[in-house]
Amino acid sequence: MSYMHIGKDFTPPCAQGKITGAARYAEDFRREGMVFARLLTSPVPSGMVRDIDVSEALRMDGVVGILTAEDLPAAPRPGVPALSNELTYVGQPILAIAAISEQIAENALERVRMNIERRPFVVDPLDSLVEGGPNAYPEGNVMMRGENGMELRSLKWTRQAVEDFRAGREPAAEFTTEWSYGDLEAGFAESTVIVEEPFVTAGYPHHSLEPRTCMAYWENGRCYFHGSLQSQSAANAPLSRMLGIELDQLVFINETTGGGFGSRIGPYPFMSIAGYLSRKVNRPVQVRITREEEFFIGSARSGMQGWIKVGVKPDGKVAAVDVIIVNDGGSSGSGSGSSSAGAISVSYQPTAMRFRGASVFTNTTPRGAQRGPGQNEMHAILAPVMDKAARQLGMDRVEFRRINAPDHNSLVEANQGPVTSAYMREAIDMGAQMFDWQAKINQPRRNGSKVIGIGVGEGYHAAGNNGFDGIVRIGPDGKVYLHTGVGNLGTYSYAATVRAAAEVLQCSWENCEIVRGNSDLGLPHSSGQGGSNTIFTHTRTNYVAAMDAVAKMKEIAAAELGGSPDDFSIDGTRVFKTATPAEGLTYAEAAQRAIALGGKFSGAEYPEDINDLTKLAVQKIAGTGLVGVAKDNLEKNGTAPGLAIAFAEVELDLDTGKYEIRDYTAVAECGTVVHPKGLSHGMNGGGVWGFGMAGFERHVYDPQNGLPANVGLYQSKPPTFLDVPRAMHTAAVNLPDPQSPFGARGIGEPAMGCAAAAIMSALTDALDGHLFNRTPVTPDMIIEHVAQNTYNNKSLKINTF
Amino acid sequence: MPSHDVMPDIELYQPVQVEDALDLASRLAERGWLLGGGQDTYGWLKDRNKSPEAMIDLNGIEALRGIRETASGLEIGALTTLTEVATNPLIQASYSLLSDAAVKVASPQIRNVGTVGGNLVQDVRCWYYRRGLSCYRAGGNLCYADTPQGMNREHAIFGASRCVAVTPSDTAPALVALDASMVIRSTSGERVVPAADFFVGPNVDIRHTTVLQPGEILTAVRIPNTWANATFYFEKVADRNVWDFALVSIAVAMRESGGVIQDSRFVAGAVQCTPRRLEAVEAAVRGKARGEATAMSIGTLASNGAEPLTHNGFKMHLVDNLAKRALLA
């Protein structure tokens, strides 16, 4: 299929601003009279604030106001309150002070007096699970279904169960979540190879480079809010609820977002501070947060402590997988164990599978989605485990993955539902060839203290959703206005997806203008853009909106020129009679007619089934052109999988425990490629994130006092220019998904999982099959292993090495 | 934990003559804070965990900058930036151990302003201490790191004395290996201290990492030509290759003649509070040829006597391995 726009590179309109400094992030907006707020955050991992005395701070020259938890609506508990007197982790915001300068606001923080009543705390989920262990909240440590729905309960395991679990034996214990399919026992019975391992993955902060600064002010009863989210339009409904106002009272402005990686899918509670504080002090308020606060409240990946048992039949087919995952849910209790297990069901297609798990609250930072939450760390752990199985079978590791790879007929995840399509075998073959797998594994491996490891790993994430809305507008000037509620978080998907509308309208890119970044401009409801969803989801919304616009143009033309709408065609500038092309209207004329006609043509009327936000948007633009607007009601049957496979060659120095990634090749299976440069960004960026997961990034908490050790970037260790390969090779299978009008699915998350998995696989390969069962694998672990002090017989822990 | 990142109100003095800086330093004593590139300073001030009343910015004092040859070696002004040290032809030609170390510090931008003086005098990076906890080094009466549960992967394997923080500086081991000496001035005069004596452990002074007293300014580093053009080896092992402090580093100078090592300096960084001379290794390799056999022969001499904490036992292997590598390179 050859397209005008789909699959072609282009320069997204925001790129120029990014390289000139003109692009504006929330922190870059100024407003007459703006004041600056700073947060006072918890010094303790668990406790209650008693008696706050802010009088001295308030008396300071230049301090204009203070916001405490009492000024905010009561937050659900346990939850992630914006401000709180109940403290459940170090760094939790207690109050905010606004002053005429940052300097004064910070000085004022030092003048606040308060008493804090300490409570017991815990930073490791197993320390809480073990009988007699402390709970992060007085009432409990897990969410479980009770009489009143989900409620906080105390889940305890015997000492023996915890010990078994740590040591890699199946614990006799209770869980909060379970699912299974197939006959597990039969699966293990037919298996000739059984691998059973414990594992631990570390949680770690997102640390998007832009701290989540907000600025808000009120005018004529409306709140103008500058924020930083992954999606533009997913903000409005929840944020207006948070602020206690109607949908149309919120103007959400978010032209550029400095990264999200899952931490900015929807409005986060912290955002309400700017809104409430500005209302209280009646001035615009900017809340710039520090990097350290970004660590505290910027969300983090949940760590996993687990056990896995894999059974493989003599032909290499994975017959059974049994997995237990205890998540470190931090103070929000959020874990992703079920998604982790679901990922195994996709990538290796076991005939039978069981997952059991619990997400345990700890007194550490709140957790949330982070780039492939669960799936990616699971793949990182899984790759060496599966390598071990392949090795025991005497089967090539790539061949083993090929045999088990998902295809169109595969069933996936807990519910064993269908996929929209899957070309994983094609991806594996393509990658193995690009990487030259055979030659790589047969090369000499040892050179002095250096040893070469070759790895392969896969990534998966559900990559497509449906049911959102699209709007396109053809102006009386003939220009095509592509309205999008998709945010500008760095993937360029806002631009890539509106090109689907341009494609349908067959118009040149120069004749298009993207309308975005400010909800007052009339932007349709959109997804939260989590989890590789945007490309699939919003090529569809743009497609349906553009199809609506085309249908309306044809109707208008038929009414004016006679005949039926079906007799008409479009060419990007005109709608004309297919048989007699001279008879037609320009897009501009059609738009002018639409304005005159009103009704559905001009947006005065709109479909009932669109979201309230989209309705508001259409009301705003009604009468300004021909309005195409529709909800995506296209067929979607099954999971749209984003799949990827990566290959890595590392050169590991046994003396220092350091390694260099000498080659990295990754292939995306994301249906049709919509935007090649965007795809290579996603694949490379995902790769870098994968290297971070495999080698560097982790939470470190002190169990003695609940303090986090790695709040800054230099301690959190995101990979730098010198920690990634000199060049990265990426490609895509580029075969269309039948359930997407342009065949496209997403890839953002799998791009990371495959990289982490390939590195872990390569390290195991370099070390003669040694499994660390741990992410990240750091130089000290490698050194200890080489010195024959293995890490695995030590007790593995999530936050404390 | 209040999280600050704006410096508190403070005075700033910008002298252009050493004498004026010395006057200020002596007058302000503990209340003053000498400012080189500020790359260590600003973190302390932004965190509000140190609260001097005034900064004495030394950058305007041209006499404290620059690298020049002297009759007996090189003299490097204390305010010379790490970038200048890393790229200076004199240093690269004869004392590349130092430029190899300097180029490994932090990041290019930090090296562009960070001074060699600041790099040597910078405070330890123990994360408990940096968080503002009142530990021994901060004047309190406990150490958070040296406990069975302390998160002490980066801490010391030698020289524990209440405090187990390690020297963070990449250039310090190189300068100790080069037998450099430190020129220190105050209003009452000048003293010259050998690098090996300049750095002090917690057993000597738990609040400071050097012998510098309030009122004193490090004005220059002198490198004698003892080791000029010797065989050098520098290696730093850190988690990431930019920004991160050494897990262990090694700076080695070897004087060879007749195919054997006549004399050597093996100095390890990040294993104790000061750069650590590996004298047992130096003795063992004397009179031997560099190479596999000698490398193997030193065994665990480098780590002998180490007392690792819960999470830093790997440093013993690492320091042994690095000492060997110096002999193999």
Place this chain on the structure above:
Amino acid sequence: MSVNPRLTRRRFIKGVIYSGAAAMSGAGVYLANAQSRPAAAVERLISINVNGRTRRVDVLPQETLAHTLRYKLELTGTKLGCNRGECGACTVLVDDVTHYACSMLTHSVKQRSVTTIEGLQSADGQLHVVQQAFLDELGPQCGFCTPGQVLATVALLKSNPRPTRDQARDALAGNLCRCGAYDHYLNGVMRASGQLS
């Protein structure tokens, strides 16, 4: 050691000379704010050269250049990713050398010239060759680190017009990209230096 001729004869400058309200400069909103500033924080009016223009601005003794640029001179292209020398988002050029604007005092650039991302385009708005190359290669993802990456490249190409990819990596190493757009940025450097077309 030679004496820098640009340095004044004044024996030393004390950073606490009070500047009256009449001497205030900068955007309106800050004028209003500055008048009610408490006595503890005393600003001093200084001149600094930014992007070829002399700017007069009231500066606190401890004020960082990033703060002055972003909040007083409205040059918000200089980003604050960490405010601690750990990321490079705030990178500016001072006398053509890369500096972290978050980790230097505004008072230390009085005699020097500062170039921010806003100062690269020519007067007629034409992009700097590095900017154009980064645009062509679509260097940025989220863009937050991009001004720093561009400036680090400008500095590199001034001293080394045809760097190898490895030299480029080393030169840009002080600029973290959380999005992981490293490969694209390096392509941008190679294109800007005419080694990629």
